[in-house]
Amino acid sequence: MKLVLIGFGTVGQGFTEILRDRLDELRTRYGFRPLLVGVATRSRGTLLHPDGLDFDALLTASAGGSLTAYPDTPGLLRDLPALELIARSDADVLLEASWTDLQSAQPATDYCRAAFDAGMHVILANKGPVALHYADLHARARSAGRHLRFEGTVMAGTPALALAQEALAGCRIDFVRGILNGTTNYMLTQMAEGQPYADALATAQRLGYAEADPTADVGGWDAAAKAMILAAALFDQQLTLDQLDVTGITDLTITQINAAAAAGERYKLIAEITPSGARIAPLRLPLTDPLAQVSGATNAITYQTDLLGPVTLIGAGAGRLETGYALLGDLLAIHRQIPQ
Numbered sequence: 001m002k003l004v005l006i007g008f009g010t011v012g013q014g015f016t017e018i019l020r021d022r023l024d025e026l027r028t029r030y031g032f033r034p035l036l037v038g039v040a041t042r043s044r045g046t047l048l049h050p051d052g053l054d055f056d057a058l059l060t061a062s063a064g065g066s067l068t069a070y071p072d073t074p075g076l077l078r079d080l081p082a083l084e085l086i087a088r089s090d091a092d093v094l095l096e097a098s099w100t101d102l103q104s105a106q107p108a109t110d111y112c113r114a115a116f117d118a119g120m121h122v123i124l125a126n127k128g129p130v131a132l133h134y135a136d137l138h139a140r141a142r143s144a145g146r147h148l149r150f151e152g153t154v155m156a157g158t159p160a161l162a163l164a165q166e167a168l169a170g171c172r173i174d175f176v177r178g179i180l181n182g183t184t185n186y187m188l189t190q191m192a193e194g195q196p197y198a199d200a201l202a203t204a205q206r207l208g209y210a211e212a213d214p215t216a217d218v219g220g221w222d223a224a225a226k227a228m229i230l231a232a233a234l235f236d237q238q239l240t241l242d243q244l245d246v247t248g249i250t251d252l253t254i255t256q257i258n259a260a261a262a263a264g265e266r267y268k269l270i271a272e273i274t275p276s277g278a279r280i281a282p283l284r285l286p287l288t289d290p291l292a293q294v295s296g297a298t299n300a301i302t303y304q305t306d307l308l309g310p311v312t313l314i315g316a317g318a319g320r321l322e323t324g325y326a327l328l329g330d331l332l333a334i335h336r337q338i339p340q
Helices: 010-030 055-063 082-088 108-117 127-144 160-167 182-192 197-206 221-235 254-262 320-336
Strands: 002-006 035-040 046-048 093-096 121-124 173-179 265-274 277-286 299-305 309-315
Touching: 002 010, 002 082, 002 108, 010 035, 010 055, 010 320, 035 055, 035 082, 046 082, 082 108, 093 108, 093 320, 108 121, 108 127, 121 127, 121 320, 127 221, 160 173, 160 221, 160 299, 160 309, 173 221, 182 197, 182 254, 182 265, 221 265, 221 277, 254 265
Parallel strands: 002 035, 002 093, 093 121
Antiparallel strands: 035 046, 173 265, 173 299, 265 277, 299 309
16 A cells, blocks of 8 residues: 655654554554655655655654655655645555644645545544545545545544444434543643642643643644534534634633532533534533543543443543554555455
8 A cells, every 4th residue: 555644743753653663563464565655744855756665764864854864766756846746656545644724724635635636545633624624525535436534633543533433333423522632631630639720731841741832722722623523524514613612721720620629520621512513611520420530641532322322432632653553543444445
């Protein structure tokens, strides 16, 4: 299976490490033979080779800050514009793992469209195209007879979408509730232990859970994007950010946290998605709620179903290898459906 990877940051490198380290196991156990023929970055170069790129050489070159250090080999093409690289790659799958833009989802959405036009399957870790343009991309995938998969956009490699769309097939999902942002869950865990908001944020930044500008996390916007993806994938609702009721944790105080604890409750930033809309807000949950027991940077999601009642999945929601694995999981799901 020939692959083109857009984006070679944390997620792209984690994915490449997994392929390198598990190549023999993937071939032996699954009959899966991935060939990474192209990599494109926004500012660090692009590479295309029809016979495949060397994983170690690619990771070594990227560690130096640029793909220019990748060794010259016969047939290697450098610095092609991403759209030209996609068109010339003859790849089977486009993997989109570049930076998320929730305003326009570009240029990633155009890359996905170009891939469908070229007869490729598309897998995303980038939330933007699915959050903003799911209906269009889904229609293009169906028209092309190709797969659109995006497990890594919601809870990294924890199979939140696979659970809803595959394992729970036959159930009606009435609504969804989840902790979909690890940064805020970590901060709320620290605040429940007595750490003020500013100190909890500083600790999260020091540990790498929060960015220098934490607005997307603490303002609830990262969870909102994931709620939009779930609304589209599960309820065919193409929401926009301005349609969502979004409240972050910036105004939450230790006094409120302590009052909840005294009542046998815990604050969690909860995304609630129904067939008619979505909202994100810090809510007081009783300790009997499985979501109330989720601590640290862990994510969790509960599907309320008609046949099984509530079904809760808890796991990692971010990370280098965790999100890299999401790309691999989607690849294997496609591979299983291709006649051998």
